[in-house]
Amino acid sequence: LSLFESGKIMxxxxxxxxxxxxxWLKEFAEYKYLIFLSLIIFAIATYLDYLSGVYTSMVExxxxxxxxLDHIAPVKLxxxxxxxxxFFTSVLVFYPVLFHIRTLHIVISQFSLLIMLRSxxxxxxxxxxxxxxxxxDFPGIFQKLSFQNxxxxxxxxxxxxxxxxxxxxxxxxxxxxxSAMMGTVVLLMHVHYSIDVFGAFFIxxxxxxxxxxxxxxx
Numbered sequence: 001l002s003l004f005e006s007g008k009i010m011x012x013x014x015x016x017x018x019x020x021x022x023x024w025l026k027e028f029a030e031y032k033y034l035i036f037l038s039l040i041i042f043a044i045a046t047y048l049d050y051l052s053g054v055y056t057s058m059v060e061x062x063x064x065x066x067x068x069l070d071h072i073a074p075v076k077l078x079x080x081x082x083x084x085x086x087f088f089t090s091v092l093v094f095y096p097v098l099f100h101i102r103t104l105h106i107v108i109s110q111f112s113l114l115i116m117l118r119s120x121x122x123x124x125x126x127x128x129x130x131x132x133x134x135x136x137d138f139p140g141i142f143q144k145l146s147f148q149n150x151x152x153x154x155x156x157x158x159x160x161x162x163x164x165x166x167x168x169x170x171x172x173x174x175x176x177x178x179s180a181m182m183g184t185v186v187l188l189m190h191v192h193y194s195i196d197v198f199g200a201f202f203i204x205x206x207x208x209x210x211x212x213x214x215x216x217x218x
Contacts (some may be wrong), residue, residue, distance in 0.1 A: 038108035053147030061128035
């Protein structure tokens with residue numbers, strides 16, 4: 001390419017970026033109050049999740065047998081367990097931030113509803129962490145939101161699966177892969193029972209459908 005042609009391409013790319021940024025700002029301004037409301041809901045959901053984790057750490061919990069865990073030895077996969085969870089959760093949020101800001105409040109609201117439902121199920125099911133589970137230390141603030149007896153259902157499985165249900169483009173298959181991978185990881189590490197993983201798919205689907213009904217009526 002000549003210097004003139006290269007400059008022309010750079011100008012068009014810059015113009016395209018500026019136009020896209022202006023459109024992004026316009027959409028953000030249009031949906032900012034809904035985004036702010038969804039963040040409030042997310043804060044409430046996070047607090048409820050924290051309270052449910054504290055509760056299960058204090059009450060008496062039960063050890064149960066598991067058909068799958070009884071036949072596999074625990075495997076240390078801490079890096080995948082920690083950073084895989086952080087990665088898929090981050091992509092779930094930042095993908096709409098970058099490409100579909102008008103849907104950000106929907107994603108945050110659906111995510112918050114899923115967390116709230118998980119908090120309720122944690123309060124209702126007093127299961128103890130499998131005795132041979134691999135113990136994990138999350139980095140920084142994530143450790144304060146990590147508890148050992150918050151078994152049912154698996155957030156590591158549910159959150160990527162929610163991304164698969166919410167997004168309709170090719171990125172949804174990344175989330176489907178992530179859900180299957182993280183479900184396998186938590187079973188191999190014995191940090192969840194098999195019912196926590198398999199049940200996560202059904203509950204997440206139900207949560208997604210309930211969220212759609214609520215959002216339509218709002």
